[in-house]
């Protein structure tokens with residue numbers, strides 16, 4: 281005899297098996313925070329997400345109950361802040377987004393968050409390595425230049441590191457660059473793509489305007505635009521007057537990055553995002569991670585693009601970037617070795 285429930289489950293499974301690849305569990309760690317809440321809402325609106333798992337050290341089930349009333353098809357579950365809750369949130373996840381950790385206050389650099397966020401990310405990475413070793417991990421928590429190497433070291437120490445599946449989310453820099461250049465040029469940002477390479481803090485953020493639709497931008501206009509892209513985060517931190525940093529634009533950017541990975545996983549070709557990954561581009565200079573254009577595929581990173589032609593001004597920005605970046609990466613790697 282079939283119970284009504286098992287018939288329902290069978291029908292539901294059949295419905296999904298028509299497009300089996302659409303069974304995608306996405307987990308948000310830090311789901312009740314300033315980024316976590318709008319990010320979770322945007323993921324609830326994404327048809328490619330079938331199961332949304334929300335975990336936080338406080339408030340996860342409440343946010344899940346709220347979002348679960350949105351009338352899209354996916355299921356939403358909130359988990360208690362226990363090891364069992366975290367395990368259940370991670371079990372079977374295809375994508376894990378990590379916006380857990382403290383944000384900046386005015387006057388702080390992203391690196392000033394290291395002391396608090398390094399151990400938060402390390403511990404969540406340990407849980408992800410144990411319970412979702414094949415998931416694509418999208419690290420949002422700052423300082424991204426260090427928290428991504430931390431996550432890599434944790435996965436490596438547990439013997440499950442696959443560099444194709446670890447991403448530092450730098451999408452907000454791309455979103456800002458597109459928006460800010462459209463303001464200067466009075467164009468529609470939908471038509472503006474700017475490649476932004478390097479890392480995700482101040483001078484490590486390197487916009488390549490020479491490769492945009494407006495390679496002619498020069499002089500003071502260019503300097504101001506580049507500075508605004510590099511320090512866009514500070515603009516928000518200052519405006520929020522101690523109440524945190526970018527959350528809504530970051531949620532939008534994180535949802536875009538997750539969607540790009542889901543589209544690539546479901547067979548779409550030529551999905552390209554700039555993202556901070558283990559990269560061969562500057563390995564000869566001891567820099568293991570770098571953000572550049574990456575073609576995404578079913579397994580995550582499919583192809584890391586060359587940087588392409590840059591002008592003298594941009595080469596100067598890259599040189600400065602590499603100095604900071606190598607220190608940020610080394611700091612993350614050393615942290616895990618000293619605090620396993």
Ligand SMILES: NC(=O)C1=CN([C@@H]2O[C@H](COP(=O)(O)OP(=O)(O)OC[C@H]3O[C@@H](n4cnc5c(N)ncnc54)[C@H](O)[C@@H]3O)[C@@H](O)[C@H]2O)C=CC1
Pocket residue numbers: 309310311312313314315316335336337338379380381382383384393397400404419420421422423424449450451452453480524525526527530
């Ligand atoms: N990659 C990027 O472009 C950006 C990164 N960020 C970073 O994202 C992080 C989060 O920012 P907000 O959401 O504004 O902060 P928030 O303080 O509003 O939220 C953080 C959430 O993380 C939770 N949390 C703390 N420890 C946790 C743990 N061990 N497990 C699970 N959850 C935990 C907190 O309870 C809180 O709900 C910050 O580090 C911030 O600097 C912010 C904007 C852009």
Ligand SMILES: O=C([O-])CC(=O)C(=O)O
Pocket residue numbers: 383384390422452512513514516517525526
């Ligand atoms: O500025 C911050 O601290 C948050 C962040 O990473 C950004 O907005 O780009």
